[in-house]
Amino acid sequence: MATSGECTLWTTLCVCFTALHTSAVMVTMRESAIEVVRGDFVVLPCSFFTSSPLSRLNIIWTLAPFSSPQAPIQVIVYDHGQVIEDPSLIGRVAFTGLPWSADIIMNDTRVSDAGTYRCMVNNPPETADAGIGELVLSVLVAPSLPACHWDGDMDTGGSVRLSCAVSEGIPTPEIRWDKLNPEEISLPINMEDDLSGWVQIVNVSTQTSGLYRCSASNLLGTENCYINLSVYSAVAGNSSGILQGVLLTLSMALTLLALLVLILWLHHTGQDGRWRPSKQEEEEGDEGYNEIRYTPSLIKRSFV
Template sequence: MKEEREECCSLHVSRQKQQDEDFALRVTMRESSLKAVQGDFVVLPCSFFTSSPLSRLNVIWTLARFSSPESPIQVIVYDHGQVIEDPSLIGRVGFTGIPWSADIVLNDTRVSDAGIYRCMVNNPPETADPGIGELVLSVLAPPSLPVCQWDGDIDVGGSVTLSCSVAEGVPTPEIRWDKLSPEEIALPINMEGDLSGSVQILNVSSQTSGLYRCSASNDLGTENCYVNLSIYSPPDSPSGMLQGVLLTLTMSLLLLALLVLVLWLHRTGQDGRRWRERKEEEEEECYNEIRYTPSLMKRSFV
């Protein structure tokens, strides 16, 4: 008899526990993962069941971003009829059917919105632990406009490095370098992380000159940037040689004219010196004649 009572009591407890479980708060996530394209909107679903009135319903959505999973933020909260949004999401997030549904809509999605979202529902006086659902949101984005740069020595025989980087893109963009002229050639690329790639060109020559393109591509599109590379080389064409000959000839004529001028000045200086010497001699002879004339005159009167 005692065993029958214990069995009956155990069955009653089991039924009561089953009833409590049947009427306990439950949260259901209709999707475990979602994808959205940057700029579009997405609905994050969260359904719940409760046996208590909804006058004290509390719903909290949190986000653990992929970039900072250890620092989750509160996306939006519903508490006693009041809705509170995270300041960074004001105007972009809202409930779609509160209090009957905990679904939220996220507008103008951004890459920074990607991460793990958790929906937590509590409805006192139910004493069970809050129901929690979880889903993963991925935000797809086309590549941003890449930035092209070059660095190095553009003289013949030098080396040049072409670099290209892109700020964002989901999935991760594929980076590619091509030379477009005079003919299109794919170049081997050195990846520097997921969003940057470079090409090193050694022993550059005049054939290295041309237009180069960096492409960043993923499933949502392609963006390009360009580098126009001009390699400096000394003139070696017939016209360049002719210019060199003419320059040399001109310099030779100038030097010859200068030499003639120096010789003429030197000759002129010598002629002037000789003229002065002759003039001095003539003056001296005249002076001697005048000096002896009185003496002659004196003798004639004696």
């Protein structure tokens, strides 16, 4: 019976014999899917086995972005000892273990780096097709700060709409609305699209007043924005109007009362202070009377 060491040696010899027989490079991807947070670095692994010297080794990495899978781009190439990077990736991508490994490292990862990567290895004089391996890279993004706003009628009986939207987040953030006080209540939300949602509150009352929070969450974290609503009571508005009316009426009554007091005072002054002629006027009156006084002697003399 063969031991485990003999079995391992036999398996290795079989693999080598198969490679020599087929003259093909065998490529192995140690991971089929990898996730990385935007801005971090990531290693994309690609191992290969070849039976020929590595003097003419050729390695090509390509990317089919999620945004345009039908238009793959060349990421980095190793050919006859030279490394060529895509101009848009210079300084952000490099091989890590040449010539024995086809692994590459990417730093400062971006959303545009997400997609399906292919590692193709060819090593002439082997004439068979290049060995190919694939893996999927996902770039994760924390939710952006949501933008909150409201519109509608804040008077009692009106209707108010609360809206919330985020600009980014991978995986797609979960958006929810909650009323925080006087007690926390989760509100049913209507999603406009993956990144925005709204809540409609009808027949608002003073109980509708309070602090509301919109939350956007994914596995990288949560961001919040807030709206403070104050509903105006129609009763309070009428009371204010009534108070203004009372004050106006009181002001008019005081004005009329002042006019009445003035009239009474003038009337009273006219009775107690009747007009009397002055001393000069009395003297002038006496002089006038003297001018026409009766003289009997003159009358008598006129008839003589």
